[in-house]
């Protein structure tokens with residue numbers, strides 16, 4: 255099998271490199287370094303999004319008729335790889351461009367597309383995802399935030415949690431229960447929430463690295479116009495699946511989560527700490543990384559054929575979390591006592607790695623998918639799937 259770029263892919267990569275070499279900001283601060291000035295980071299992100307928009311690179315996989323570049327998943331992967339190569343990590347517009355936009359394109363009416371897509375492209379609207387709740391994460395369909403219809407409006411009350419970027423967001427993708435008398439997946443509706451609506455309270459959650467990247471969001475009788483409902487009443491689960499599939503695509507790359515090459519460079523710089531045990535670990539890690547690349551090639555091949563690599567991406571997510579953790583641990587080992595004396599990129603990676611095992615679907619959930627779809631084992635038992643939501647025992 256040949257893993258090098260096809261002539262078309264190589265030409266596209268060269269075009270992307272040319273654009274990034276000319277226009278990418280010289281240095282974008284690491285958002286996960288808790289010493290950065292957040293306001294400067296937000297301003298830089300907006301400036302970069304405006305530059306992307308001005309040159310037609312704001313949303314490369316959106317269709318052309320809504321302002322995208324109309325390109326496919328292969329080009330998206332190359333684009334992500336080249337962004338990482340240029341030192342550009344996750345953008346604060348990732349949720350808007352990667353998740354909210356594609357969901358509105360798939361399920362929105364003409365007014366919703368006109369109203370919401372352009373501000374995302376132009377760097378005028380940041381979005382957040384209001385899905386998880388204290389009692390609904392892996393089992394997202396257990397969500398209890400309720401929306402009750404009153405004329406042309408819905409009144410929403412509940413609590414969301416782990417909402418990344420909620421403190422910067424102008425708009426949120428909100429899931430709420432509109433019918434508790436039907437099975438849990440059937441009574442959910444999807445709304446587009448103006449985060450400045452009265453009754454929305456965003457409270458930061460501090461993570462163990464010291465940063466406040468995600469939030470609790472309290473919704474207290476928030477009024478949402480029916481015009482902001484995305485898809486049919488009770489049809490929110492299907493709309494949410496579009497968001498989650500796009501989240502997998504947007505987050506799927508491993509290049510931005512760890513760099514094995516950087517670890518090897520770090521090992522060369524600290525060769526005095528390369529004992530036989532560490533060499534052994536590095537060699538084992540090398541085989542994991544090469545295996546991951548083969549798996550990635552399989553994902554790319556499937557995407558190129560128009561197939562959805564569901565099982566492969568679950569195994570990839572699992573492997574990425576494991577490798578990112580090991581890379582960070584070895585990076586810290588190589589620093590020796592300095593690892594504890596100051597804060598730097600290896601410390602940030604080390605403190606950020608546990609979140610990779612949880613965000614976007616936990617390790618255990620990915621293992622369930624692999625067990626069912628790769629090994630052909632029976633489905634994870636779900637006793638409450640067909641019960642009306644209001645008859646499911648809840649603590």
Ligand SMILES: Cc1cc2nc3c(=O)[nH]c(=O)nc-3n(C[C@H](O)[C@H](O)[C@H](O)COP(=O)(O)OP(=O)(O)OC[C@H]3O[C@@H](n4cnc5c(N)ncnc54)[C@H](O)[C@@H]3O)c2cc1C
Nearest residue numbers: 383384385386390391392416417418609612613614616618
């Ligand atoms: C950095 C970060 C950013 C996030 N950003 C957002 C965001 O912007 N918006 C948002 O809505 N959410 C966000 N989340 C939430 C994320 O989607 C959830 O944390 C995740 O889905 C897990 O849900 P939970 O935390 O409720 O854990 P739970 O689902 O309660 O899981 C607890 C433990 O039980 C295990 N478990 C649960 N079910 C099973 C099962 N069936 N089989 C085996 N084991 C199981 C889990 O693997 C885990 O170990 C974010 C999370 C992180 C870490």
